[in-house]
Amino acid sequence: MRLVATGLLVLMAAIFLAARQFDHLHPAIGYIRAFSEAAMVGGLADWFAVTALFRHPLHLPIPHTAIIPRNKDRIAGTLAAFLRDNFLIPRVVARRMQRVDVARAVGRWLADPGAGRGRLRAGIGRLAADMLEALDQERLGGMAKRALAERLRGLEIAPLLGRALETAMKENRHRPLLDGIVHWAAKILDANEDMIRQMVHERSGSVMRWTGLDETLANKIIAGLAKLIGDMAEDAGHPLRTKADEGLAQLAHDLQHDPDKRARVEAFKNELLDNPALGDWWLGVWESGRAALLRLARDPDRVLSGELGGALRQLGETLQGDARLAETINRFVRRAAVGAASDYGDGIVRLVSDTIRGWDAQTITGRLENAVGRDLQYIRINGTLVGGLVGVAIHTADAVL
Structure with a gap:
């Protein structure tokens, strides 16, 4: 998408140069020249705006550029606060979990496991197998035994x-x-x-x-x-x-x-x-x-x-048909989610915040740019086209007046 946006800008520059050479041949060429000229301005302006988010345009230390690298600590705090206030507060989790029917979703999958076939299911299976094989079984079993013994x-x-x-x-x-x-x-x-x-x-x-x-x-x-x-x-x-x-x-x-x-x-x-x-x-x-x-x-x-x-399919059918059992399971899941948010929410927030603060400027720039870069290049394309249309409108108004 960066190549497309840059190519469109280069195309507008080529059209502008050509229209400038042949402007005297026909009045309509003036509109083409106005479109391409304003499109270059709009495309360059949006290129500057998009680039200024992540780095200094043309490596020049222009004020208020390279915004994200310079403010990564503030971004980390803001993102952590956003997660805490919108996802990890117990009452927010409880309200969101009210709309989640975990029991019937699990029941549908157990009743018809074939519906879950595909790349996602295969990937989850491989991931689970790799994790189970990679873990130190003697150590993990000992940890589980000690945890159970302490609980008892x-x-x-x-x-x-x-x-x-x-x-x-x-x-x-x-x-x-x-x-x-x-x-x-x-x-x-x-x-x-x-x-x-x-x-x-x-x-x-x-x-x-x-x-x-x-x-x-x-x-x-x-x-x-x-x-x-x-x-x-x-x-x-x-x-x-x-x-x-x-x-x-x-x-x-x-x-x-x-x-x-x-x-x-x-x-x-x-x-x-x-x-x-x-x-x-x-x-x-x-x-x-x-x-x-x-x-x-x-x-x-x-x-x-x-x-x-067969037992799992029977369980799935029971989960779908038994409203009281489904409600009991959903209530347990809601309480578990709310308890996890209450017990571990602050820890998750600190993990996110500390992780982002620990990234260097190049890392956070690359990850955010990869996440939203495609949409930002669309902004450049839209800026080029909208700028061209504005240029045509101004040229038309100038010709009429």
């Missing part, structure tokens, strides 16, 4: 467990757990009948063994345990089930209100976090997750065509 250490989990158990009992959601324990006890009894018989036999006297009463006793014990377990499985109001409910209710209360119980839970939690085996397990989970993300980034079509793809 600062969180008292006993009251949370107590409230969760209390809520589950109010809604009878603990019943499947008790049913599972009863069925598990029945299987354990069936699998260990021989061990029970052996224990009764070893603890019986010689008379009982000689008369076979030990076998009878063992059968009675096994039958009694089996009947007890069967009754508990069939009767939801069985006294032992009631006792279990009472015990769970007391546990839920103690987890929330008993200092000794809460202290024991916290001590157990800290011991668990200090256990090296837990750290090794977490690193294994982290590496498995990283490997899955790498597979997804390298070949998303293959990954999304399997069971994972």
Whole structure:
């Protein structure tokens, strides 16, 4: 565009020189001369204005030129203030996020991943894969493990467990757990009948063994345990089930209100976090997750065509059809965005400001000129053409008057 604008200026100069030579041949040539002459003035004026933004025209230290390099620190502060006042204030972020439906947008993409194919999707996949491969996995996994451990250490989990158990009992959601324990006890009894018989036999006297009463006793014990377990499985109001409910209710209360119980839970939690085996397990989970993300980034079509793809498509349809779920997710995203703006907005502003201040004059000139230079060259072209039209208008007025 710079070549086009400069070429148009040179063309106007050539037309002016030619019109000046043949001005006497016809009155219309005077209009051409006036157009080209004024066009040169307009083009040169706009060239000076555009050039003065970034450098000294013709390398002459004319006052009020090279505006951007001389004022880069002020530009940095102004741009940082613009970002802060228009994008990174929590209330501005909240207002803008009100119009963003993240849940349904994600749902549409998950329901039809093929719609996201193209250069952008491939580029994002390559970028994600390169980042995952470039990161120090052992160091990154250790950082994530430490961050998770610190988060858990600062969180008292006993009251949370107590409230969760209390809520589950109010809604009878603990019943499947008790049913599972009863069925598990029945299987354990069936699998260990021989061990029970052996224990009764070893603890019986010689008379009982000689008369076979030990076998009878063992059968009675096994039958009694089996009947007890069967009754508990069939009767939801069985006294032992009631006792279990009472015990769970007391546990839920103690987890929330008993200092000794809460202290024991916290001590157990800290011991668990200090256990090296837990750290090794977490690193294994982290590496498995990283490997899955790498597979997804390298070949998303293959990954999304399997069971994972079906689950993601189902999730996408749910996000589009379930208004309450979508609103919950959007509310969470809005709160996360507002929280990020509140926590990191000033840091982002300082980053922008300090980065621009750290650039030298040539760097900031080159980057801004590359960003808006095409439009500035259009200004030169428009100035050349508008100047020519003004010259024709002035020449016409002069001829008429």
